[in-house]
Amino acid sequence: MNNKFDILIIGAGVVGASIARELSRYQLDIAVIEKEEDVSFGTSKANSGIIHAGFHSQPGTLKLKLESAGNRMFDQLSRELGFPFERRGELMVAFSDDELQILHKYYQRAVQNNISGAELLGRERTLELEPNLNPDILGSLHAPTAGIVGPYEYCFALMENAASNGVKIFLDNKVMKIFRKGASLEIVTDKGISLSGKFIVNSAGIYSDEIAKLAGVGDFKILPRKGEEYLLDRRVGGLVRRVIFPVPSEKSKGLLVIPTVDGPVMVGPTAEDIDSRTDFSTTRSGLDAVFKNAQKMVPAIRATDIITSFVGLRPAATGGDFIIGKTSVKGFINAAGIQSPGLTASPAIAEMIRDILVDEGLQLKKKDDFCPERTAVSKIRPLVENRDYKTLETLISKDKNYSKLVCRCENITEAEIIAAVRSGHTTLDGIKFSARACTGRCQGGFCTSRILDIIHRETGIPIEKISKKGKGSEILFYKKGAF
Numbered sequence: 210m211n212n213k214f215d216i217l218i219i220g221a222g223v224v225g226a227s228i229a230r231e232l233s234r235y236q237l238d239i240a241v242i243e244k245e246e247d248v249s250f251g252t253s254k255a256n257s258g259i260i261h262a263g264f265h266s267q268p269g270t271l272k273l274k275l276e277s278a279g280n281r282m283f284d285q286l287s288r289e290l291g292f293p294f295e296r297r298g299e300l301m302v303a304f305s306d307d308e309l310q311i312l313h314k315y316y317q318r319a320v321q322n323n324i325s326g327a328e329l330l331g332r333e334r335t336l337e338l339e340p341n342l343n344p345d346i347l348g349s350l351h352a353p354t355a356g357i358v359g360p361y362e363y364c365f366a367l368m369e370n371a372a373s374n375g376v377k378i379f380l381d382n383k384v385m386k387i388f389r390k391g392a393s394l395e396i397v398t399d400k401g402i403s404l405s406g407k408f409i410v411n412s413a414g415i416y417s418d419e420i421a422k423l424a425g426v427g428d429f430k431i432l433p434r435k436g437e438e439y440l441l442d443r444r445v446g447g448l449v450r451r452v453i454f455p456v457p458s459e460k461s462k463g464l465l466v467i468p469t470v471d472g473p474v475m476v477g478p479t480a481e482d483i484d485s486r487t488d489f490s491t492t493r494s495g496l497d498a499v500f501k502n503a504q505k506m507v508p509a510i511r512a513t514d515i516i517t518s519f520v521g522l523r524p525a526a527t528g529g530d531f532i533i534g535k536t537s538v539k540g541f542i543n544a545a546g547i548q549s550p551g552l553t554a555s556p557a558i559a560e561m562i563r564d565i566l567v568d569e570g571l572q573l574k575k576k577d578d579f580c581p582e583r584t585a586v587s588k589i590r591p592l593v594e595n596r597d598y599k600t601l602e603t604l605i606s607k608d609k610n611y612s613k614l615v616c617r618c619e620n621i622t623e624a625e626i627i628a629a630v631r632s633g634h635t636t637l638d639g640i641k642f643s644a645r646a647c648t649g650r651c652q653g654g655f656c657t658s659r660i661l662d663i664i665h666r667e668t669g670i671p672i673e674k675i676s677k678k679g680k681g682s683e684i685l686f687y688k689k690g691a692f
């Protein structure tokens with residue numbers, strides 16, 4: 210096995226995946242090392258999926274600069290990589306004169322940041338755009354360039370495209386040691402794999418401070434900030450078209466009402482500083498706060514419509530801003546502390562890291578055969594929703610597995626599950642995030658056993674070894690002679 214690379218990227222979230230895909234344009238040997246069984250299993254799988262317009266962060270921060278730059282890159286990225294992205298726009302709504310004054314400040318910031326189309330709207334126009342908003346609102350800040358994205362589909366698409374352009378991915382390998390050997394930096398993983406690189410990029414999310422420490426750089430700390438989100442039934446999916454924000458606080462953008470690219474509406478996230486990096490529990494107080502605030506903006510929202518909930522941990526760093534740049538260890542580059550709006554900023558972070566690497570001595574030579582495109586898997590849900598039975602018939606005539614429904618809630622067929630497995634997703638969560646199976650009302654009650662069968666048939670992995678998200682989360686218990 211080749212273990213010598215130009216660049217080692219630690220972490221396969223949206224940041225590591227964006228960097229890998231950007232650098233795969235050049236004649237470089239690149240490896241991505243990820244401790245989980247699949248890519249996008251860290252914070253990148255548990256967020257609101259908003260591509261922010263570019264005025265939420267404090268002026269003068271990297272967050273603000275990269276948020277607006279990243280936003281502008283999403284149309285091309287989604288065209289090339291075939292992940293779902295829609296510029297739905299966002300409305301920040303005010304309920305009092307004080308809040309209207311704050312809206313004005315954000316409007317000025319949007320103008321200074323050249324956010325196209327940003328406008329202050331009065332009560333009537335706001336309610337015309339979003340008739341389900343509380344009629345007590347006084348006005349809003351409208352930013353039509355904000356978008357929504359399928360966050361894990363985006364991450365998978367980046368990584369699949371990077372891999373097809375030559376990037377090597379080492380999954381289920383936790384980086385345990387980093388040390389210098391001559392001109393190179395070496396990594397050793399918990400599987401005993403040693404990899405050597407001229408440069409290391411640290412994009413390890415909530416563990417990025419620990420990775421920096423392994424390299425001998427101990428100048429920042431990650432302070433995890435917990436965010437609880439609640440997904441509502443598809444039945445109430447049409448409540449809002451745009452992302453609805455309250456007027457934000459110092460610490461967070463507030464509790465939002467968020468349409469998703471898949472149809473259902475989500476509410477949240479909370480923002481709570483915690484000590485643990487493994488606390489993914491939702492709380493009664495979080496749920497109460499989310500629904501109280503969401504119902505204030507959109508009164509028709511009901512907690513009884515919740516079908517599932519999740520928690521994401523924002524990798525907030527000391528200092529509050531992203532930590533991107535060279536370090537005291539030559540060749541070791543940080544892309545750390547990428548809290549919100551890290552999803553939005555990710556493609557701009559990748560370009561910034563590329564330029565830092567060049568400044569640190571990396572030579573870039575374009576590949577003649579770089580292919581920026583990835584073909585997305587055809588899905589039947591939009592065809593069924595739009596009653597496009599002609600295209601559906603064509604699809605089925607080419608592949609009979611498009612006629613076999615596996616997930617009834619979300620209309621996912623066997624063909625879509627097989628495609629997910631063949632592109633490398635072999636855990637139940639991997640299938641859930643790439644094909645959307647198990648995400649509907651029954652939360653996998655109907656389709657889990659069918660998916661296990663397909664994974665087993667396609668890969669040969671024994672059924673009892675198939676897990677939810679890696680070792681220790683096997684779905685079925687089987688011990689010879691136990692029954």
Ligand SMILES: Cc1cc2nc3c(=O)[nH]c(=O)nc-3n(C[C@H](O)[C@H](O)[C@H](O)COP(=O)(O)OP(=O)(O)OC[C@H]3O[C@@H](n4cnc5c(N)ncnc54)[C@H](O)[C@@H]3O)c2cc1C
Pocket residue numbers: 219220221222223224225242243244245248249250251252253254255256257258259260261382383384385412413414415416417420434435436437438478520521522523547548549550551552553554
């Ligand atoms: C609730 C919530 C809502 C959010 N909403 C939005 C939003 O709407 N819009 C937006 O722009 N941003 C949003 N964000 C922020 C966004 O999700 C993050 O900024 C982004 O996902 C960070 O990506 P990352 O690649 O840095 O981290 P991660 O996705 O966490 O990736 C880091 C990876 O490193 C791996 N790793 C860690 N240690 C090791 C090791 N020792 N060896 C190997 N691998 C390792 C991890 O397993 C992980 O996969 C939100 C965040 C949260 C929590």
